[in-house]
Amino acid sequence: MSDKVLMKGNEAIAEAAIQAGCRYFFGYPITPQNEIPEYMSKRMPKVGGVYLQAESEVAAINMVYGAAGAGARVMTSSSSPGISLKQEGISYIVGSDLPCVIVNIVRGGPGLGGIQPAQSDYFQAVKGGAHGDYHLVVLAPSSVQEAVDLMTDAFDIADMYRVPVMLLGDGMLGQMMEPVEFKEQKGRDLPSKEAWATTGTKGKRRKNVVNSLYIDPKELEDLNIKRFERYKQIEANELRYEMINCDDADIVLVAYGTTARVANSAMRSARSEGLKVGLIRPITLWPFPVEAFQKAVQTTKAFLAVEMSMGQMVEDVRMAINGAKPVHFYGRTGGMVPTPSAIIEELKKILGGER
Amino acid sequence: MNNTRLNIFVGHFGSGKTEIAINFAIHLKKYYNKVSIVDLDIVNPYFRTKDVTGILEHKGIKVIAPMFANTNVDIPALPAEIISLFQDKEYRVVFDVGGDDIGATALGRYYKYFANEKYQMFFVANMKRALTNNAGNTIELLREIEKKSRLKVSDLINNTNLSYSSTIEDLLKGQKVIEKISREIKVPIRYITGKHEILSQLPHDLKEKAFPLRLYLKMPWE
Numbered sequence: 001m002s003d004k005v006l007m008k009g010n011e012a013i014a015e016a017a018i019q020a021g022c023r024y025f026f027g028y029p030i031t032p033q034n035e036i037p038e039y040m041s042k043r044m045p046k047v048g049g050v051y052l053q054a055e056s057e058v059a060a061i062n063m064v065y066g067a068a069g070a071g072a073r074v075m076t077s078s079s080s081p082g083i084s085l086k087q088e089g090i091s092y093i094v095g096s097d098l099p100c101v102i103v104n105i106v107r108g109g110p111g112l113g114g115i116q117p118a119q120s121d122y123f124q125a126v127k128g129g130a131h132g133d134y135h136l137v138v139l140a141p142s143s144v145q146e147a148v149d150l151m152t153d154a155f156d157i158a159d160m161y162r163v164p165v166m167l168l169g170d171g172m173l174g175q176m177m178e179p180v181e182f183k184e185q186k187g188r189d190l191p192s193k194e195a196w197a198t199t200g201t202k203g204k205r206r207k208n209v210v211n212s213l214y215i216d217p218k219e220l221e222d223l224n225i226k227r228f229e230r231y232k233q234i235e236a237n238e239l240r241y242e243m244i245n246c247d248d249a250d251i252v253l254v255a256y257g258t259t260a261r262v263a264n265s266a267m268r269s270a271r272s273e274g275l276k277v278g279l280i281r282p283i284t285l286w287p288f289p290v291e292a293f294q295k296a297v298q299t300t301k302a303f304l305a306v307e308m309s310m311g312q313m314v315e316d317v318r319m320a321i322n323g324a325k326p327v328h329f330y331g332r333t334g335g336m337v338p339t340p341s342a343i344i345e346e347l348k349k350i351l352g353g354e355r
Numbered sequence: 356m357n358n359t360r361l362n363i364f365v366g367h368f369g370s371g372k373t374e375i376a377i378n379f380a381i382h383l384k385k386y387y388n389k390v391s392i393v394d395l396d397i398v399n400p401y402f403r404t405k406d407v408t409g410i411l412e413h414k415g416i417k418v419i420a421p422m423f424a425n426t427n428v429d430i431p432a433l434p435a436e437i438i439s440l441f442q443d444k445e446y447r448v449v450f451d452v453g454g455d456d457i458g459a460t461a462l463g464r465y466y467k468y469f470a471n472e473k474y475q476m477f478f479v480a481n482m483k484r485a486l487t488n489n490a491g492n493t494i495e496l497l498r499e500i501e502k503k504s505r506l507k508v509s510d511l512i513n514n515t516n517l518s519y520s521s522t523i524e525d526l527l528k529g530q531k532v533i534e535k536i537s538r539e540i541k542v543p544i545r546y547i548t549g550k551h552e553i554l555s556q557l558p559h560d561l562k563e564k565a566f567p568l569r570l571y572l573k574m575p576w577e
Contacts, residue, residue: 011485175401177369262575
C-alpha cells in the first residue's frame with residue numbers, strides 16, 4: 001500500500017505539526033478550522049503532548065505566549081474573527097522575541113462575516129494586524145500536501161529567527177480532502193533555546209526573563225533594530241514562490257493559496273486557446289517574492305492578480321512592479337470563489353484592450 | 356435491487372459517505388418513482404449533498420437539507436420536512452449523515468421512527484483515512500456511531516481510496532481489513548465502491564459487490 005493517506009487540510013495541518021515536534025496546542029473552536037483542534041484533542045494525548053481548549057482566543061494566544069517562553073514547540077489555530085482576537089498576544093510574542101506557529105484558516109469578513117472561504121486577511125497577516133513594528137513570516141500553501149510540507153519549515157523558521165510564523169490558508173484548503181504523504185523531515189540545525197527560555201535555573205544560571213516592556217526608549221529602539229536585522233536575514237533566506245509559463249507570457253496571473261489552483265486551471269485553458277498566460281504563485285506572502293516580479297516584468301506586458309478579496313495582495317504586486325507594467329485585479333469576496341471561466345474572461349478583456 | 360425503504364449512510368468524516376449517498380439515490384431513482392435524499396450533515400461546513408441539489412432535482416430526486424447549509428452561517432437546524440419522509444411510505448429515502456459519532460447524533464432525534472420501520476445502515480469505510488486505518492480504530496468508531504444514533508450498522512461498504520491517486524491495490528488491501536472487521540462484528544460487506552476504472556480491475560469473486568461511483572462534488576479548478 002502506498003504510504004499516502006487521505007486527509008482533510010485541517011487534519012493534515014494538525015498531524016504535520018505533531019510530526020514537526022509540536023507538543024502544545026491551545027485553541028478555541030471556530031468554523032472552518034475546527035478539525036485542527038478536534039484532531040489535536042485526539043492525537044496530542046497519544047504523543048505525550050498537551051491539548052487545551054482555552055476559554056477564548058485571547059486566553060489561547062496567551063497560553064501560546066507562556067509555552068513559547070518556556071521553549072516549547074507550540075501552536076494555535078483559528079479563523080479570521082478569532083485571529084483578530086489574538087492580535088494583542090501576537091504583538092507581545094513578537095515583542096518578547098518568541099517562536100510559535102499560528103494557523104489562520106480564513107473565512108469571509110469583516111465582522112462575523114461568514115464561514116465560506118476567503119483571502120481577505122492578507123493585510124492583517126502581512127502588514128501587521130497588531131501594534132508595533134513587526135512582521136510575521138506568512139506561508140501560504142495551495143494544496144494539502146504543501147501545507148504538510150511547510151509545517152516543519154514553519155516551526156524551524158520560528159525557532160531559527162525567534163519569530164511567530166503564520167500559516168495562512170483559506171476555508172477551502174482547510175476543508176478539502178487530498179492524498180498526502182508525511183515524508184521524513186530532516187529539520188535544520190537550530191540554535192539552542194537555553195539563553196532565553198524560562199526552563200528553571202536549578203540554581204545554576206542567571207534567570208531568563210520573558211518581557212516586552214522596556215523602561216529605556218533607547219533599549220527598545222535597539223531591540224527593534226536588532227529584530228529588523230533578523231527580518232533582513234529572513235528576506236534573504238526564506239523566500240518561496242513558483243513561476244509557471246512566465247518566459248513567453250503576454251500576461252502573468254498572480255495568485256496564492258487555493259486561488260492559485262483556480263488561476264492555474266484558467267491558465268491551462270487559456271493556453272489551449274492560444275493565449276500566452278503565465279502564473280506567479282507567492283508561497284511566502286511575507287517576505288513577498290519581489291524577485292519573481294522583477295524577472296517577469298522584463299518580458300510580460302501586464303499582470304492580473306486574482307484573490308478572494310477586494311484587492312489586498314495586488315498592492316504588493318504593484319509595489320514589486322513599481323509602475324513598470326499595468327497591474328489588473330479580479331476578486332470575489334464574502335465566501336464566493338473565482339471560477340476559471342471568469343478569470344479567462346478577464347484575461348481576454350485585458351489582452352483585447354492591449355492590442 | 357435493494358428493497359429497504361430507509362437507507363442510512365454513516366462513517367468517519369471524509370470516508371466518502373456523501374458521494375456514495377448521492378450515487379445511491381440516483382441508482383434508486385432507476386427503480387423507484389419517489390426517491391428523496393436527506394442531507395443530515397450537522398458537522399461539515401462545505402462539500403455536501405446540498406452542493407449538487409440542481410443535478411439531483413433535475414433527475415427527479417427530492418433533496419431535503421438543513422436550511423442554512425452552504426450559507427455563511429453555522430446553524431445546522433434540521434428542517435421539519437424530514438418527518439414527512441417517515442410518513443409517506445411511497446418514498447425511498449437516503450440519509451447522508453455527518454461524520455463520526457458527532458454527525459450520527461442527528462439520527463438520534465429520529466429514533467422513534469427508525470425503531471418502527473426496517474432500515475439499513477451502511478457504514479462507509481476508507482482505510483486510507485488517517486484515524487480509521489485499521490480494524491481496531493474503525494470498529495471503535497462504528498460502535499460510537501451506533502451508540503450515538505441508537506441504531507445498528509447492517510452493512511459495510513469498502514470505499515478505500517486516495518481521491519485522484521486511488522489504486523486497485525489500495526482498494527484490495529482495504530478489503531482485507533474490512534473483511535476482518537466483517538468477521539469480527541458479524542456484519543456483511545455489501546458494496547465495494549470506487550471509480551469504474553478501478554472497480555473493473557476487481558477479481559472475479561468480488562465483482563458482484565462492485566458499486567461504481569460517478570463523482571459529483573468538484574473543486575472550483577476541476
